[in-house]
Amino acid sequence: MHEVYMRAAIEEAKKAEALGEVPIGAVVVKDGKIISRAHNLRETSQNPTTHAELLAIQAASEAVGSFRLEDCTLYVTLEPCVMCSGAIIMSRVPLVVYGAPDPKGGTVDSLMNLLDEPRFNHRAEVVSGVLQEECSAMLKAFFKNLRLKAKQKKNSQPGP
Ligand SMILES: [Zn+2]
Secondary structure (H helix, E strand, C coil): CHHHHHHHHHHHHHHHHHCCCCCCEEEEEECCEEEEEEECCHHHHCCCCCCHHHHHHHHHHHHHCCCCCCCEEEEEEECCCHHHHHHHHHHCCCEEEEEECCCCCCCCCCCCCHHHCCCCCCCCEEECCCCHHHHHHHHHHHHHHHHHHHHHHHHHCCCC
16 A cells, blocks of 8 residues: 555656756645645755645645644655654654655654654654665666766866
């Protein structure tokens, strides 16, 4: 079942990619229904808080009319960062499912585990590695392409 919703998050990530954004997508599910979908919009918005998870949490709260997302599950293609982990705690999402780990920024498993910190008043369960190959292949391809474009640009500049 997790894979079905992760696929929806991957679809969102592809929308981000189409905009030239790092392909990261998220959905929030309640009672088996997707109540919000979002993708990374950092470049488009030039706003550092427009991560997929944060936007999905905001839209989910709007959909249910509450900041408490106690019966919801958050699906995201990449391990959440420190900001999004904060939003997960504040929204009381009880379950987070992610695809690819983020060794440089993930605060759910990789760098630390903010979602299993007993000093906070909320903790969330985490399921990791759902459709991990697909989620990380998407990111790898994006960054490879970016490097290629940068290289081409450099090569096309007139020499001295
Ligand atoms: Zn984030």
